[in-house]
Amino acid sequence: MSAAPDTLQPLIAELPRREPPLRPVEQVGRRRRPRVAYALTALLGALAIAAAQMGLSVATTETTYRVSELTQQQRELTWQKQVLYDEIAGMSSPQYLAANAASLGMVINQSPTYLRLSDGAIIGSGKPAGYASSVSALSKGxxxxxxxxxxxxxxxxxxxxQGTLETATESDVTTALPPPITDGLPTPTTR
Incomplete structure (x- = not known):
């Protein structure tokens, strides 16, 4: 193996050397300034993206709090709606209607009279009810x-x-309310 480099040595020495042509520089060229406009554009773009991300983050957080507030308001309105449905059911009950009819002076007729619409015939005694009712809506029965x-x-x-209306005090009203619901189990109000 040592013989091969010895044989190449004369061939390498015979090759002509090429040197680049040299010429004198007539005038020194100005060095190019870096493009400041490109750098400023990139910097302003990055700042705009960061500001947009911060703005979206703030808007998302504000929306989350608004949704939470509206959810709480919906719970309260649902509770009030249920209370109103209960009041309507109570006021349309037969007991309340009978008590109001009795307070207006209406009486229950023992022998009711009906009108048949097909031929206009009167079915029943046809006598008006007396001034006293045999059934009292406000009685113990x-x-x-x-x-x-x-x-x-x-x-x-x-x-x-039940009789005469009792005036409720403010402490009765506050104790009658249910405890507030805050995103979880109801908790009692403490000091």
């Missing part, structure tokens, strides 16, 4: 209704189905 026990009657706002 009537079925009580807890939904309207304290609701005032139509003609006499001071009277209820």
């Amino acid at each position: 009537a079925v009580g209704n807890a939904l309207v026990a304290d609701t005032p009657l139509v003609t006499t706002p001071d009277a209820t189905m």
